[in-house]
Amino acid sequence: MKSFVKYGIALGLMASATGIAYAQMKPEAAIRARQSIMRVMSLNFGPVAGMAQGKIAFNKDVFATNALRLESVWAMNVAAFFPAGSDKPVAGSKIAEFTRAKPEIWSQPDKFKQAQDTMTEAVGKLAAAVKSGDEGAMKAAAGGVGKACKGCHDDFQAKP
Numbered sequence: 001m002k003s004f005v006k007y008g009i010a011l012g013l014m015a016s017a018t019g020i021a022y023a024q025m026k027p028e029a030a031i032r033a034r035q036s037i038m039r040v041m042s043l044n045f046g047p048v049a050g051m052a053q054g055k056i057a058f059n060k061d062v063f064a065t066n067a068l069r070l071e072s073v074w075a076m077n078v079a080a081f082f083p084a085g086s087d088k089p090v091a092g093s094k095i096a097e098f099t100r101a102k103p104e105i106w107s108q109p110d111k112f113k114q115a116q117d118t119m120t121e122a123v124g125k126l127a128a129a130v131k132s133g134d135e136g137a138m139k140a141a142a143g144g145v146g147k148a149c150k151g152c153h154d155d156f157q158a159k160p
């Protein structure tokens with residue numbers, strides 16, 4: 001019992017330490033983190049989208065592996081890596097010398113949150129479809145995820 005309590009306290013400390021760590025993250029570190037997460041999402045979603053669109057042959061195992069990895073990567077809460085002040089990298093940073101984050105991320109936080117929620121829902125539906133094993137449902141759910149990516153990018157990612 002005692003060790004459970006200790007464990008709980010340790011987890012609580014860890015969670016708040018993580019929150020503080022993100023808030024204090026330098027802009028270029030936050031930018032690098034979110035762009036990395038986005039890239040890994042894209043790496044996993046690419047084959048899933050390709051299969052859903054019939055551009056590559058459907059392979060249930062590959063689809064499932066990638067879709068469930070996408071769920072894990074999304075669970076990293078990419079939104080935590082958009083701290084105030086990370087709308088542009090600081091001068092002289094060697095990495096992540098650009099960001100395509102639009103100012104609306106900070107000026108319309110409710111709308112940005114809504115775009116995250118849409119994605120969370122779409123990812124949940126994709127995971128459920130994978131568990132059902134139904135090919136049609138899997139492809140349809142992948143379409144929903146694609147729309148959620150595009151919806152957020154249309155509003156919050158500047159065109160290159």
Ligand code: HEC
Pocket residue numbers: 031034035036038039041042045098099100101102112115116119145146148149150152153156157158
């Ligand atoms: C809630 C909003 C949101 C959702 C949902 C979202 N993105 Fe993004 N994405 C962004 C923003 C904002 C950026 C720009 C980040 C930056 O440059 O600092 C971005 C950047 C990217 C990039 C460029 C990364 C780089 O190296 O600069 C890729 C690739 C990407 N997203 C893929 C995806 C894919 C694939 C999905 C869906 C599976 C997705 N995104 C869902 C907001 C979102």
